[in-house]
Amino acid sequence: MFKHIAKTASAIAAASLLSAPALAGELVINYDGSDPAPKEAFSMVIGKFEEANPDITVKWNLFDHEGYKTSIRNFLTADAPDVAAWYAGNRMAPFVNAGLFDDVSDVWADNGLMDSMASTASSMTIDGKQWGVPYTYYQWGIYYRKDIFADLGIEVPTNWEDFLAACAKLKENDITPITIGTKYLWTAAGVFDYLNLRTNGYDVHNDLTAGKIKYTDDRIKNVFAKWAELVEPGYFIENHQAYSWQEALAPMVQGEAAMYVMGNFAVAPLREAGLTDDQLGFMQFPAITPGIPMAEEAPTDTFHIPANAKNKEDARKFLAFLASADVQTEVNKILGQLPANKNSEVADDPFIKAGFELLSNAAGLAQFYDRDAPAAMAKAGMEGFQEFMTKPERVDEILMRLDKVQEKVYK
Amino acid sequence: MSMSNDSMAIHTSANKQSFLRKNKLAIAPWLFLAPGLIMFILYVIAPIFQSIWISFFEWDGLSEKTWVGMANYHELFEDRDFYRSLKNNVIWLVMYMLAVPIGLFIALFLNQNVWGIRLYKSLFFFPFVISQVVVGLVFSWFYDPSNGIIALIYSLWDGKPPAILANEDYVTYGIIAAGLWPQIAYCMILFLTGLNNVSPDQVEAGRLDGAKGWRMLWHVILPQLRPATFIAVVVTVIGALRSFDLISIMTQGGPYGSSRVLAYYMYETALSEYGYRMGYGAAIAVILFLIMMVYISFLLWRMYQQEKSGG
Numbered sequence: 001m002f003k004h005i006a007k008t009a010s011a012i013a014a015a016s017l018l019s020a021p022a023l024a025g026e027l028v029i030n031y032d033g034s035d036p037a038p039k040e041a042f043s044m045v046i047g048k049f050e051e052a053n054p055d056i057t058v059k060w061n062l063f064d065h066e067g068y069k070t071s072i073r074n075f076l077t078a079d080a081p082d083v084a085a086w087y088a089g090n091r092m093a094p095f096v097n098a099g100l101f102d103d104v105s106d107v108w109a110d111n112g113l114m115d116s117m118a119s120t121a122s123s124m125t126i127d128g129k130q131w132g133v134p135y136t137y138y139q140w141g142i143y144y145r146k147d148i149f150a151d152l153g154i155e156v157p158t159n160w161e162d163f164l165a166a167c168a169k170l171k172e173n174d175i176t177p178i179t180i181g182t183k184y185l186w187t188a189a190g191v192f193d194y195l196n197l198r199t200n201g202y203d204v205h206n207d208l209t210a211g212k213i214k215y216t217d218d219r220i221k222n223v224f225a226k227w228a229e230l231v232e233p234g235y236f237i238e239n240h241q242a243y244s245w246q247e248a249l250a251p252m253v254q255g256e257a258a259m260y261v262m263g264n265f266a267v268a269p270l271r272e273a274g275l276t277d278d279q280l281g282f283m284q285f286p287a288i289t290p291g292i293p294m295a296e297e298a299p300t301d302t303f304h305i306p307a308n309a310k311n312k313e314d315a316r317k318f319l320a321f322l323a324s325a326d327v328q329t330e331v332n333k334i335l336g337q338l339p340a341n342k343n344s345e346v347a348d349d350p351f352i353k354a355g356f357e358l359l360s361n362a363a364g365l366a367q368f369y370d371r372d373a374p375a376a377m378a379k380a381g382m383e384g385f386q387e388f389m390t391k392p393e394r395v396d397e398i399l400m401r402l403d404k405v406q407e408k409v410y411k
Numbered sequence: 412m413s414m415s416n417d418s419m420a421i422h423t424s425a426n427k428q429s430f431l432r433k434n435k436l437a438i439a440p441w442l443f444l445a446p447g448l449i450m451f452i453l454y455v456i457a458p459i460f461q462s463i464w465i466s467f468f469e470w471d472g473l474s475e476k477t478w479v480g481m482a483n484y485h486e487l488f489e490d491r492d493f494y495r496s497l498k499n500n501v502i503w504l505v506m507y508m509l510a511v512p513i514g515l516f517i518a519l520f521l522n523q524n525v526w527g528i529r530l531y532k533s534l535f536f537f538p539f540v541i542s543q544v545v546v547g548l549v550f551s552w553f554y555d556p557s558n559g560i561i562a563l564i565y566s567l568w569d570g571k572p573p574a575i576l577a578n579e580d581y582v583t584y585g586i587i588a589a590g591l592w593p594q595i596a597y598c599m600i601l602f603l604t605g606l607n608n609v610s611p612d613q614v615e616a617g618r619l620d621g622a623k624g625w626r627m628l629w630h631v632i633l634p635q636l637r638p639a640t641f642i643a644v645v646v647t648v649i650g651a652l653r654s655f656d657l658i659s660i661m662t663q664g665g666p667y668g669s670s671r672v673l674a675y676y677m678y679e680t681a682l683s684e685y686g687y688r689m690g691y692g693a694a695i696a697v698i699l700f701l702i703m704m705v706y707i708s709f710l711l712w713r714m715y716q717q718e719k720s721g722g
Contacts, residue, residue: 069684073472094687098473183665239556241577241666250557370685379685387667390579401491408486 181248211410293363514598547660605639
């Protein structure tokens with residue numbers, strides 16, 4: 001009899017032990033990092049998070065990077081996860097305005113993020129509230145072939161005249177000065193953004209993407225005039241419209257092209273293709289108008305809590321965990337990017353260190369043309385940039401067309 | 412009392428039965444049609460009206476819809492990209508028709524009894540079996556201006572290869588060429604089956620009357636291939652309108668929108684990464700629908716005529 005009771009009791013105990021994890025929260029996370037490095041970084045984060053919170057089981061859904069951009073609209077309304085990856089700036093505005101993202105100002109306040117993430121706070125803020133937590137960002141600039149520059153005796157240019165002279169010298173020696181692949185359009189926007197930031201500065205970039213400046217404004221026309229100084233002599237690689245950004249890496253690896261205006265994510269494939277750190281260098285985009293403070297592009301990747309999430313409590317725990325200095329150090333070491341938390345350590349890598357220095361001294365951080373401008377404007381704008389790079393003589397027609405789109409988009 | 416009750420019950424049940432029985436012939440076909448009809452109304456007819464309805468709104472798919480009346484259509488008629496897509500649609504329709512005569516001549520060529528002809532026939536049919544996506548990928552490699560086969564051919568005599576997919580004037584023709592490859596194979600197989608049914612008597616009679624070569628083809632063979640030709644034209648028109656996947660794979664509508672067709676433009680404005688103008692996309696869909704209605708009505712009328720004369 002006693003035996004029997006004991007047995008039952010132990011059975012109950014065992015059962016409750018087994019069911020304990022199932023009773024506690026299940027956290028569903030949707031993430032778009034299907035490339036090897038983000039995948040590895042993220043499974044590391046989840047492993048650590050589960051270790052720190054044994055009562056939470058994480059279920060993560062890995063999405064293809066491009067496909068994610070369309071599926072997020074469906075799952076935010078229909079079957080919301082508890083945490084979803086997205087981007088900062090205007091790119092999150094449609095979801096915030098439609099009430100699909102949760103206000104996470106409390107996570108920022110409780111964890112002192114206003115201080116530790118000061119550099120990205122403004123890009124996460126809409127209507128005075130924070131709508132997500134950034135975990136990584138990366139610098140843009142010019143990646144160049146150090147060895148080719150050294151062979152031809154070219155110094156790293158810091159102003160526009162030197163830059164044009166460097167391009168001319170490369171061209172004389174049958175090396176394409178700048179490689180680029182504009183098939184998917186956004187790479188051209190990187191060049192435009194930098195020309196604009198250097199010709200007119202950070203405020204003009206913001207005013208333009210906010211629809212406060214017309215494209216036919218003289219300041220923007222000046223940007224295109226500078227751009228024409230690169231396009232007309234053929235300093236960009238030919239047939240760039242046919243290449244993706246990855247395909248455009250090849251001429252640089254083969255030594256047929258010397259520079260690439262790109263984000264830091266280009267370093268990994270360039271290294272894989274065989275370029276050593278002696279061959280590959282990084283430089284800041286040169287100054288154009290003297291005296292304009294140097295602002296940089298630094299797109300920020302973020303995590304958000306959908307408004308329809310089921311387990312918001314654990315989701316907040318996850319965001320706080322992800323925001324902590326240690327976790328950001330580890331994640332960005334694997335990603336090869338910069339942590340958004342200023343107390344994190346930066347990985348020991350020449351490009352990441354250069355990027356950290358660049359962004360620490362930046363006069364302002366722009367997200368990127370297609371993240372700062374609304375989608376419809378960005379699409380038309382980037383098509384215009386690609387057309388300009390092909391047919392620079394059509395500049396007036398293109399700018400007038402963009403003005404028309406602008407009128408419709410920012411009503 | 413009880414008797415009359417019973418008879419009444421019997422009477423009503425007989426009445427019920429007879430309603431079903433009486434109308435059995437009228438009801439049965441509707442019952443059998445019901446599953447298909449319901450699906451068709453739910454998934455085909457209703458969305459058409461839904462699209463027309465949405466085209467009067469400004470809507471990003473997430474927030475509230477705002478009624479804008481005909482504004483989307485007004486914008487459409489001033490939209491340079493819309494006309495360019497429409498023009499490309501016409502180019503696709505015209506160029507795709509080449510598949511019919513080319514398919515016919517390959518079929519005539521293969522319609523002989525040589526050892527191993529079955530193998531040749533299946534090799535010619537092969538491109539139709541491959542997915543459009545693969546065809547698009549393979550052709551974009553052909554066209555690759557640095558390593559593609561076209562670049563290789565040009566490099567034989569030091570020529571500069573044209574970057575077909577990067578040039579606003581060539582790009583649509585480049586994609587059509589890729590699409591023609593499987594489409595020709597499709598037409599060929601239609602004509603091959605048609606040729607099997609060509610009556611040998613008539614060919615023999617024609618030969619006795621001294622018909623040869625072109626005259627034989629034109630006056631004896633082709634009239635007998637009319638049903639096959641009709642189907643070939645129909646599937647080619649459909650193929651031209653289905654050009655979406657090739658464009659999406661090879662250029663994404665680029666460079667700067669020069670290779671878009673209406674279907675792709677609609678997808679781009681309504682559903683792609685930078686789109687989500689549902690109302691505007693729906694307006695494009697409505698216009699595309701109206702254009703296709705012309706063709707569909709012609710097709711239906713033609714089939715009706717045939718059935719009338721055949722029946």
